[in-house]
Amino acid sequence: MSGAAKRAIVAGLRWTSLRLRLVVVFAVVALTAAVSASGIAYWLNREAVLTRVQDSALESFRKDMQGRAAALPVGPSREELADAARQMAGGQEGYGVLLLGDAASGTPVTGSSDPLLYTLDRVPGALQEAVNRRQETGSGNAAEYHLYWQRTELGGEPYLVGGSRIVGGGPTGYVFKSLEQERDDLNTLAWSLGIATTLALVGSALLAQAAATTVLRPVRRLGEAARRLGEGKLDTRLRVSGTDELAELARTFNRTAESLEKKVADMSAREESSRRFVADMSHELRTPLTALTAVTEVLEDEVDSLDPMIAPAVTLVVSETRRLGDLVENLMEVTRFDAGTAKVVLDTVDVADQVTACIDARAWLDAVELDAERGIMARLDPRRLDVILANLIGNALKHGGSPVRVSVRLVEGAGLVIEVRDHGPGIPADVLPHVFDRFYKASASRPRSEGSGLGLSIAMENALAHGGTITAANSPDGDGAVFVLRLPQDASAPKEDYSGEDGVDGEETPSTGTGADAGGSTAGESGSAPADGRDEAPGEGSTR
Secondary structure, rough: HEEEEEHHHHHHHHOOOHHHHHHHHHHHHHHHHHHHHHHHHHHHHHHHHHHHHHHHHHHEEEEEEEEHHHOOOOOOOEEEEEEEEHHHHHOOOOEEEEEEEEEEOOOEEEEEEOOOOOOHHHHHHHHHHHHOOOOEEOOOEOOOOOOOEEEEEEOEEEEEEEEEEEEOOOOEEEEEEEEHHHHHHHHHHHHHHHHHHHHHHHHHHHHHHHHHHHHHHHHEEEEEHHHHHHOOOOOOOOOOOOOOHHHHHHHOOOOHHHHHHHHHHHHHHHHHHHHHHHHHHHHHHHHHHHHHHHHHHHHHHHHOOOOOOOOHHHHHHHHHHHHHHHHHHHHHHHHHHOOOOOOOOOOOEEEEHHHHHHHHHOOOOOEEEEEEOOEEEEEEHHHHHHHHHHHHHHHHHHHHHHHHEEEEEEEEOOEEEEEOOOOOOOOOOOOOOHHOOOOOOOOOOOOOOOOOOOOOEEEEEHHHHHEEEEEEEOOOOOOOOEEEEEEOOEEEOOOOOOOOOOOOOOOOOOOOOOOOOOOOOOOOOOOEEOOOOOOOOOOOOOOO
8 A cells, every 4th residue: 555545544534534523423323323222122122021921920820829729728738739839830831830838737838830940948038028928908908918029030040930828828829930031032132233233333334424425525626626726726616516505615716716816817917017117117228327327427537627516416416327227227137037037157166266256346355354265166157146245245334334254164954155244233123024125125214225225135036046045134142234145056956945044153044034134224225235335236237
């Protein structure tokens, strides 16, 4: 038996299984009903059988006592009592009579139909006492002595023992009627009722199984449809048949799925329209921005010779034009990620050389401490790695201040780990979960800042494109923020989960898997990071 089949059987036997509970409930109800019916039937039959035998035996004994025993002479002998007892028993198997009287000499004598089996010692003492008890006669009681009976066991066999005495000094008689045949009949009846109860229990279990299958099949289909709907297959529908509650539930599911599909289609259309608008707008802005950039570069070269009143405005125009160009390039990169067209071009590189080149290109050598061994080789996209490092290091310099420490290590089970630590005030707790969000502003009172708010989100997208991730947290000692980039050593290998703890000193990975965008500055703009000591580190598509 396969593992899947075993798991299916175990799942079907769990108490939480609705099928099992239905079968158990059906079985309990059927067992209770069958046992109750069988018990009542057995009790009624038992009383009817025993009462019939008892009445027949006692009535016959009464007539014999009134006829044969009463006709005995006064002071009968032992032989006369024995003959009368045998005549009263009539030779019936399991039926005997014992007579007691006083002889002419006054001595007690007994006569039995079977002296070895039916003796006075076998008559219960309570019955003897009741038979010999003289009753007061009156309007409600015409006889001094009554007929009494008792069911007992003699030699391990069930017997009915009855007794009475003749009024006026006649003999006392006891009758013994074996109930063995009735016991056997009742045992047979009990076995029959037990078998019927068992069959009823089995039948109820089969009926419960059939009922559970009938009920659970639509429920299972509904669960499977809900699972497919959760997987994004919004065209999933249930076939509806019947008019019961389950059919109405299926109709409700279909209406819900149809409404959800329509809403998701509308949202997707709006999202696609917005994405296309951003892409088109970014593309259309590149042409005028190219001209503006050329003009601003000329103005920047001539700023020292301009009127002191005009120079600040020219400087502002140059800065804002450059910022606008970076924003357009970042927007285009974001649209490429959203459209799934961003490609990773892998190459085997020395990670320490790549980090050094990124820092040197942006003139950060004096502000960054690098702890990286040469010879750590990784198969990555060098250009995208440069974008990630530029944003992380620039963000730390802007918001945390120098010195910024960058360490590179290869951790077993965690791949390539690059840690960027600053010494700023840290990241506010309410900012931490949102630092990788696009256009997130930590301070609502300062919606405009030097960055575009896309730098860290682009860095995260580039890390995810490699199969890695970026996390951030405050340093345990309270001295600044820590960004940790985790990448597989070979991005072309099967993807692993690099979001867990990797033993980097001082890191506290937040449960959200996101990190800080700035080391706790008041500006707190997500993704803003200076480049070349004066502007934001560019996203992919605007490398320098």
